[in-house]
Amino acid sequence: MSNLPDINQDFAAxxxxxxxxxxxxxxxxxxxxxxxxxxxxxxxxxIKARLDERxxxxxxxxxxxxxLIPQSFLTKEAEHVEGFSPELAVVTHxxxxxxxxxxxxxxxxxxxxxxxxxxWIRSWRDLPMKINQWANVMRWEMRTRPFLRTSEFYWQEGHxxxxxxxEAEAEARMMLAEYVDLAENYLAIPVIPGVKSEQExxxxxxxxxxxxxLMPDGKALQMxxxxxxxxxxxxxxxxxxxxxxxxxxxxxxxxWGVTTRxxxxxxxxxxxxKGLVLPPRIAxxxxxxxxxxxxxxxxxxxxxxxxxxAASLRSLYRVEVDDRDxxxxxxxxxxxxxxxxxxxxxxxPRDLEKQSAVLVERxxxxxxxxxxxxxxxxxTIMLDALQQQxxxxxxxxxxxxxxxxxxxxxxxxxxxxxxxxxxxxxxxxKECEDSLKEFGAGIRCLLESRGASQCFKCGxxxxxxxxxxxxx
Amino acid sequence: MSNLPDINQDFAAxxxxxxxxxxxxxxxxxxxxxxxxxxxxxxxxxIKARLDERxxxxxxxxxxxxxLIPQSFLTKEAEHVEGFSPELAVVTHxxxxxxxxxxxxxxxxxxxxxxxxxxWIRSWRDLPMKINQWANVMRWEMRTRPFLRTSEFYWQEGHxxxxxxxEAEAEARMMLAEYVDLAENYLAIPVIPGVKSEQExxxxxxxxxxxxxLMPDGKALQMxxxxxxxxxxxxxxxxxxxxxxxxxxxxxxxxWGVTTRxxxxxxxxxxxxKGLVLPPRIAxxxxxxxxxxxxxxxxxxxxxxxxxxAASLRSLYRVEVDDRDxxxxxxxxxxxxxxxxxxxxxxxPRDLEKQSAVLVERxxxxxxxxxxxxxxxxxTIMLDALQQQxxxxxxxxxxxxxxxxxxxxxxxxxxxxxxxxxxxxxxxxKECEDSLKEFGAGIRCLLESRGASQCFKCGxxxxxxxxxxxxx
Numbered sequence: 015m016s017n018l019p020d021i022n023q024d025f026a027a028x029x030x031x032x033x034x035x036x037x038x039x040x041x042x043x044x045x046x047x048x049x050x051x052x053x054x055x056x057x058x059x060x061i062k063a064r065l066d067e068r069x070x071x072x073x074x075x076x077x078x079x080x081x082l083i084p085q086s087f088l089t090k091e092a093e094h095v096e097g098f099s100p101e102l103a104v105v106t107h108x109x110x111x112x113x114x115x116x117x118x119x120x121x122x123x124x125x126x127x128x129x130x131x132x133x134w135i136r137s138w139r140d141l142p143m144k145i146n147q148w149a150n151v152m153r154w155e156m157r158t159r160p161f162l163r164t165s166e167f168y169w170q171e172g173h174x175x176x177x178x179x180x181e182a183e184a185e186a187r188m189m190l191a192e193y194v195d196l197a198e199n200y201l202a203i204p205v206i207p208g209v210k211s212e213q214e215x216x217x218x219x220x221x222x223x224x225x226x227x228l229m230p231d232g233k234a235l236q237m238x239x240x241x242x243x244x245x246x247x248x249x250x251x252x253x254x255x256x257x258x259x260x261x262x263x264x265x266x267x268x269x270w271g272v273t274t275r276x277x278x279x280x281x282x283x284x285x286x287x288k289g290l291v292l293p294p295r296i297a298x299x300x301x302x303x304x305x306x307x308x309x310x311x312x313x314x315x316x317x318x319x320x321x322x323x324a325a326s327l328r329s330l331y332r333v334e335v336d337d338r339d340x341x342x343x344x345x346x347x348x349x350x351x352x353x354x355x356x357x358x359x360x361x362x363p364r365d366l367e368k369q370s371a372v373l374v375e376r377x378x379x380x381x382x383x384x385x386x387x388x389x390x391x392x393x394t395i396m397l398d399a400l401q402q403q404x405x406x407x408x409x410x411x412x413x414x415x416x417x418x419x420x421x422x423x424x425x426x427x428x429x430x431x432x433x434x435x436x437x438x439x440x441x442x443x444k445e446c447e448d449s450l451k452e453f454g455a456g457i458r459c460l461l462e463s464r465g466a467s468q469c470f471k472c473g474x475x476x477x478x479x480x481x482x483x484x485x486x
Numbered sequence: 487m488s489n490l491p492d493i494n495q496d497f498a499a500x501x502x503x504x505x506x507x508x509x510x511x512x513x514x515x516x517x518x519x520x521x522x523x524x525x526x527x528x529x530x531x532x533i534k535a536r537l538d539e540r541x542x543x544x545x546x547x548x549x550x551x552x553x554l555i556p557q558s559f560l561t562k563e564a565e566h567v568e569g570f571s572p573e574l575a576v577v578t579h580x581x582x583x584x585x586x587x588x589x590x591x592x593x594x595x596x597x598x599x600x601x602x603x604x605x606w607i608r609s610w611r612d613l614p615m616k617i618n619q620w621a622n623v624m625r626w627e628m629r630t631r632p633f634l635r636t637s638e639f640y641w642q643e644g645h646x647x648x649x650x651x652x653e654a655e656a657e658a659r660m661m662l663a664e665y666v667d668l669a670e671n672y673l674a675i676p677v678i679p680g681v682k683s684e685q686e687x688x689x690x691x692x693x694x695x696x697x698x699x700l701m702p703d704g705k706a707l708q709m710x711x712x713x714x715x716x717x718x719x720x721x722x723x724x725x726x727x728x729x730x731x732x733x734x735x736x737x738x739x740x741x742w743g744v745t746t747r748x749x750x751x752x753x754x755x756x757x758x759x760k761g762l763v764l765p766p767r768i769a770x771x772x773x774x775x776x777x778x779x780x781x782x783x784x785x786x787x788x789x790x791x792x793x794x795x796a797a798s799l800r801s802l803y804r805v806e807v808d809d810r811d812x813x814x815x816x817x818x819x820x821x822x823x824x825x826x827x828x829x830x831x832x833x834x835p836r837d838l839e840k841q842s843a844v845l846v847e848r849x850x851x852x853x854x855x856x857x858x859x860x861x862x863x864x865x866t867i868m869l870d871a872l873q874q875q876x877x878x879x880x881x882x883x884x885x886x887x888x889x890x891x892x893x894x895x896x897x898x899x900x901x902x903x904x905x906x907x908x909x910x911x912x913x914x915x916k917e918c919e920d921s922l923k924e925f926g927a928g929i930r931c932l933l934e935s936r937g938a939s940q941c942f943k944c945g946x947x948x949x950x951x952x953x954x955x956x957x958x
Contacts, residue, residue: 040602040605040606042551042552042598042602043556043559043598043601044552044554044555044556044589047552047553047554048552049549049550049551049552049602050549050550051549052547052548052549052617054550055547055548055549055550056547056548058550059548075524075527075528076524076527076528076531077521077522077523077524077527078521078522078526078527078530078640079514079521080514080516080519080520080521080638081519081553081591081622081624081638082516082519082575082624082638083516084515084516087515099582100581100582101581102580102581102582103554103577103579103580103581103589104577104578104579104580105575105576105577105578105591106576106577106578106579107575107576107578107588108574108575108576108626108637109572109573109574109575109626109627109628110571110572110574116579117516117575119553119577119591126514126515129515130512130514130521133512134512139812145524150553150622152553152554154580154581155581156581165580166552166553166554168550340611
């Protein structure tokens with residue numbers, strides 16, 4: 015079948031292998047950094063294009079801020095520097111000289127952007143200010159995994175400033191909703207929105223909204239976050255402005271981001287033993303056409319037909335033709351299955367005579383013989399169905415691994431050994447939260463629901479449900 | 487008129503001011519780095535979108551390589567390290583520890599990408615390999631100017647590998663032609679393609695193709711380059727592969743790039759005393775609609791009409807409505823002229839009654855009263871004409887500053903004091919080339935033509951025409 019490690023026996027090994035073999039990424043000579051190869055870059059560009067469109071449609075503007083940040087900027091907000099200090103890469107020399115003040119490679123750009131906001135926001139008329147940046151950032155990681163955790167990664171970081179806390183909170187929630195839409199309707203990944211615990215929130219935030227995915231191995235993946243930033247930032251950068259009454263106010267801030275980690279989520283949630291399975295709406299190649307050459311025959315008619323078909327489909331779909339004459343059809347099928355292309359079209363000399371082709375769907379391997387004139391409509395149906403089925407399949411998987419429990423002792427063994435999502439009550443104490451560490455787990459998020467009456471650990475009154483899981 | 491410095495008296499001051507006042511960029515707290523503000527970013531995104539489409543259409547694939555490069559990589563090619571060493575920013579500490587080997591922030595990615603090419607290119611079947619990267623790079627500059635020369639800048643860098651030198655040279659020329667098309671047909675900037683002298687070529691290249699623009703102050707601007715890379719690189723990274731005959735070969739390499747400097751070129755070539763003038767094909771906002779409110783009147787009908795018009799135009803043009811009620815029409819005209827928006831549409835209560843609007847073209851300030859139903863076609867004509875006129879205007883300016891001369895003594899005074907382009911012969915000696923330094927000038931490029939018979943300096947036989955100029 016494939017040379018990939020068994021996906022059920024060793025999911026982690028399967029993941030690494032499929033990332034490299036499908037040519038999404040490669041090892042780089044720099045510790046903790048990967049090369050994102052053309053196929054991985056193409057997936058990221060699809061995600062970017064969709065999200066960038068939505069970021070602009072919701073009134074944000076892209077801008078570009080310096081890569082390097084004066085070290086002193088990070089110390090202006092106490093929690094922020096504590097959170098990021100251990101992970102910084104530091105430029106100490108430049109232009110052949112030692113710098114007077116070291117510069118850090120941005121781990122995130124709050125400090126730089128807030129410094130600029132302080133120059134730009136003079137009056138309430140300048141608000142809201144809604145900026146987004148597509149950028150590379152760096153957090154020096156000890157244990158890395160391609161896409162999921164790397165020292166350098168790509169992301170967008172939105173940064174906004176508002177007159178009222180309500181407006182800022184509405185912004186943070188709106189962008190979370192945009193992320194959920196992207197995840198569910200494009201990546202076909204069901205996600206769970208919620209709020210991070212005090213311990214787990216962004217260093218310097220008042221509140222961190224998150225959306226979590228469940229991976230097939232029972233671990234959760236934090237897929238992105240949207241923060242209501244503490245006013246400490248606005249004050250640390252003296253970001254005051256003249257309010258509507260002529261007085262002096264500080265704006266309320268948000269920041270929100272998703273990263274190339276989303277590519278890793280796509281791989282994990284939909285992949286199978288043959289390799290990737292890409293949701294059609296995000297697949298850089300939706301259809302691959304493979305001519306089945308007959309040995310010792312003139313294949314030019316077949317080649318013409320294949321390229322004519324490809325040209326006619328390109329107004330609707332992203333189509334690739336694999337007409338390499340030195341590979342067998344079997345080797346090609348294998349290669350494109352590994353890359354997760356949603357539909358393969360095979361056309362041999364006999365098909366050409368009958369003016370029909372064989373359409374093969376990637377997930378179930380179902381085959382359909384379709385006359386040339388019906389290929390467009392057959393593809394639309396097949397691709398739409400696959401997009402939906404991938405989401406439903408992931409949703410069902412999530413359901414089977416989502417447990418409602420009362421007390422830790424009931425589920426600690428399963429949590430430790432098999433993972434899964436555990437919806438329980440919590441008293442909001444740090445002690446009870448920390449008790450999860452020995453099982454390699456933690457609180458993924460606080461939910462809006464209040465199903466459980468008591469804390470999973472101490473049994474005191476619960477202040478609302480939470481989700482407990484191990485995580486990437 | 488405007489508060490900008492006189493464009494004819496002090497072009498350099500005019501440039502800096504217009505960049506900041508039109509909100510293309512802002513100063514940053516990091517020496518030599520700028521913040522590219524939303525309007526500047528939007529122009530860069532327009533340039534990127536057009537070029538990315540062409541890069542893909544000509545068979546290249548985008549990929550993403552690490553920001554940091556092991557210092558030892560740069561020393562693998564002797565000329566390369568000599569060329570870039572003085573400009574490097576160096577990361578010496580990361581994750582709280584001193585690194586065993588320092589990492590440099592990429593000044594360009596040849597070394598990193600060639601290292602990866604060596605892993606990926608195994609057989610002649612892997613060739614050509616055609617990769618492009620959109621990235622930020624860093625060259626620590628002492629004297630900086632926004633967009634034209636900054637320590638960090640944005641660019642695309644194409645890197646390709648081929649079986650034969652002819653094919654590599656054809657690739658380098660093809661991408662140069664794409665750049666020329668972008669410059670002339672989108673940015674409306676006439677450019678001069680040529681080849682760099684031995685002294686001026688890229689550190690590590692066999693040959694550097696360039697395309698040069700002439701700025702209104704008589705200085706040339708190198709707008710981008712396309713290199714045939716020395717085989718030394720392929721050998722330094724042991725990039726060998728199995729050739730068609732089963733033997734061992736090294737590929738021939740190219741690299742090519744254009745940067746955010748193109749935004750600076752747009753500003754300089756087309757701007758006037760009122761500010762920017764953006765060519766319609768690259769302008770992020772092509773049309774701004776300004777309702778002329780009448781004091782003490784209910785303006786809702788006018789507002790409705792303006793937004794209805796905007797909505798109907800958006801399928802064809804990039805349209806903005808400026809309906810701020812706290813600014814006078816005059817202040818708005820001034821602001822949008824400063825930003826170089828090609829056409830302004832004014833609609834007041836009387837226009838509304840007559841179902842017509844006033845269209846004002848940015849370059850000449852010509853006004854045209856147009857009935858609502860004809861606005862689409864009038865805009866198409868106006869925008870097309872402006873795109874052409876900007877190119878022709880720049881071309882005429884270039885002609886008046888392009889001199890054919892025989893000997894340095896004839897033009898050295900003018901060159902030094904007024905700038906300009908001087909087409910002369912050259913013997914190809916370094917001594918004659920260096921004689922231009924005392925006039926603050928140099929050889930911009932070698933041309934294909936052979937008009938002059940003798941060297942501009944020593945009078946020996948010329949080996950082909952060159953262009954001499956001062957440059958940014």
